[in-house]
Amino acid sequence: MNSQLLSLAIWIPILGAVPVFAAGSERRCLVRWLALAVAVAGFLVTIPLYTRFDITQSGMQFVEQVPWITRFNVQYFLGVDGISMPFILLNSFITVMVVLAGWEVIEEKQAQYMGAFLVMSGLMNGIFSALDGVLFYVFFEASLIPMYIIIGVWGGPNRVYAALKFFLYTLLGSLLMLVALLWLFLESGGSFNILDWHQLPIGTKPQILIFIAFLVSFAVKVPMWPVHTWLPDAHVEAPTGGSVVLAAIALKLGAYGFVRFSLPIVPDASHYLAPMMITLSLIAVVYIGFVALVQTDMKKLIAYSSISHMGFVTLGFFIFNQIGVEGALIQMISHGFISAAMFLCVGVMYDRMHSRMIADYGGVVNTMPKFAALFVFFAMSNSGLPATSGFVGEFMVILGAIKTNFWLGFAAATTLILGAAYTLWMIKRVVFGAVGNDHVATLEDIGAREFLVLGLLAASVLAMGLYPFPFTEVMHASVDNLLKHVAVSKL
């Protein structure tokens, strides 16, 4: 099955950003519609990836393989399996949402804003579909540039600090990964092909070193405790769109890296260090859950909630059973929808009140009933209410954890209480109760554009919660294959 779909998914948004930049910030109407057209086109080309996907196959599909740098045997090698394919759809979908969310809100340099998000979207599709180590790294690193600009130009008062912290933290990790990639290239006798690396036998000590190099890189991106501190800063300062892309997609890159690199390339080190990974994950789930409870800033609260939820993902990966890994992947997709929606909800309120502080709100339901309904719905799914997508992933991971060790599952399950506590407590203080102050009393309910964005996300969350089968079925074969591969020692 040879097709150019993946290339299109990568390059339509990136090249489409060129006319958006060229249109200039003066012609705002043109810029918006152009950006929307590009984003929608970018999403439409990804749909065949799902409809034409062969679920019985565990290998790579839609493969494109062209030499890129012959000098180092680097290839422009793209392909997706059941693990990576859903993220390309998710990413392209979220980009459409982001363009819509920035429709009227962004007043300054809208062309650059839209263009940066489109470039970002293309680069992230590249990360999810790259099967060549250098190609992956190049996309991985290049995606920092638009995000740095997005946070720094359209961010809050402390944006410069947050942007720099974001950039340097992530760069720190990825530079170590670069050394690991170069080492693997030499060790494998001159190949940057990730699939070749999956088959490469490696000794114990190098395995552990490579695992650590990858870990630093991906743990920062996930982010795992204790290298998570850049995330709350970045989220708080980033504009709404930036937070959405960060939470929905960028965080998934780290977790995806574990599945694509760490587990299959160094399975023995993964098993050996699994207790450490599980511990770190549980700290993220439980401790960060408590941290979220005491936040006074809504964006910060959701940021900590994201870290806690991503702890679930890493936990799912490192218990090495089918239901755990699949649950983690489902959790990643679901969190993509929910966190995006939560940040958009905060953005909706911020656009009206210019405050993210919980204390500045109260009784929003009285003035914004439509919005309140959606916000409460997303909050419920964030805390893992059954019949929403938030429940499916968490439930599967907890089930997987209990299979391994009851107390592990028990500890993980505390998130159901903690998550509900911090999310619903925030909802209680912001949405319910009497009208808090005069500003809240004058709020206007959401317009058609905002309703469309939140409504689409709500529909996705609900659909995934009620009937997750279409998502699990595509990843089943690939996950099965991955676990079989990981179970075999490479020593």
Place this chain on the structure above:
Amino acid sequence: MLNNFVMPDLYPAAPEIFLLLMSFLVLFVDLIFGATHRWMAAMLTVVTLLGCAALTLVTSDGQTTLTFSNMFVDDLLSDFLKLLTYFAVTMMLIYGRQYMADRGLDKGEFYLLVLYATLGMMVMISAANFLTMYLGLELMSLSLYGLVAIDRDNSRCTEAAMKYFVLGALASGLLLYGMSMIYGATGSLELGGVAQALYQGHSEKAVLVLGLVFLVAGVAFKLGLVPFHMWIPDVYHGAPTAVTMFIGSAPKLAAFAMALRLLVYGLFGLAVDWQKMLLIMAVLSIGLGNLAAIAQSNIKRMLAYSAISHMGYMVLGLMSGLVGGQVDPFTAVNAYSSALYYTVAYVLMSLGAFGMVILLSRAGYEAENLEDFKGLNKRSPWFAAVMLIIMFSMAGIPFFVGFFAKFAVLLAAIKAGYTAVAVIAVMFSLVGAFYYLRVVKLMYFDAPVDSAPITAGIDLRVLLSLNGAAVAAFGLFPDALMLVCTTTLMRSL
């Protein structure tokens, strides 16, 4: 006596001879028309460089030809480096045209000194003998000292020129001393002869290594490696920006050629020794260059320290040719071509970065502080994007050429077993990212302090845009340039 005289084959040296003859023409033309038609000298200089490029291309046959009693070599490497030198010099002349004219510095001497410096570099690039090497080096250096001092009423310029001259003369002395030691030990001034003597192994090791130390010190001075880097920040800062751009670009190619010819062609037998010296200097340069650059508020000084660190990265490739005492041509070509690639990539980025400084300067105003870049995105989104590309490329972020340059040298270093050094190098590139990002921050996140419109001429604008585009294009399609570098070295070693 005359019977022994054999007319040397002048054909391989045709570009040098052409340049020398043309420089007389420039001198005459400027003498006669200089007062009224300054552009004639400028035009003639560019024509000379283009003519040299044409001659170099015509005389290039891919063969290694020695002439002038084996003192002068014409091979693919020399042709490639010379072409790049003409390119860099021409770019500098066009970038700097308006800048020099605004300051009344575009005198006839400027063009002549540029031509003679170029001639010096060409001789260095083609040197096959210690004396030719020294001759070229001195011709280049003396012209450069003059160029730095061209704004002679400016005390900062003259001070920089003085420092450059004193330290440069010291370095030349060290180099010459080292050459004499090697000559004493091997009995040959020819690089080939030295290599052969080392291969036979009859020479006194102690004398050789002592000479080598001086030789490496001289090379390191020209490359600007720590601890021989002192002159770089002051000279970069003090010289007029167009001259800084000149010093920061083409001479790096010549210095690379010098390092390669002396160390690899001549003294490969001592590779184990000089690789260790280069290793120490590389790590120090990367570390100190990146750390010191953070503290700079003047962009020319910042780029000077950045140049030091970049040369450190380049040396990572140069020191990785010989692994475990085993001569493996494939590994050697890999390593040296990665260093060559790094140098070429650096020259391209350096031209662009100084081009941006020139772009923002105007008559009576030097935009050399970092502050001058504030809010550039509001003044000119296009050139802010060009600078963004150059800065990220220098920081080693893909998809730009700087990333692949770092990639190539790191790979060479890891292949040679210097994994720990590679880790240190990438960690310092994280430090480096900080100050490059600061420039991006100033351009994009801050409000402009200087809202004067950018008045640069159309030639500068077009060329600078192309320069930025090239940095991006060589990053998206790095293959061609890498293959050229590899093939060149493979056929010249």
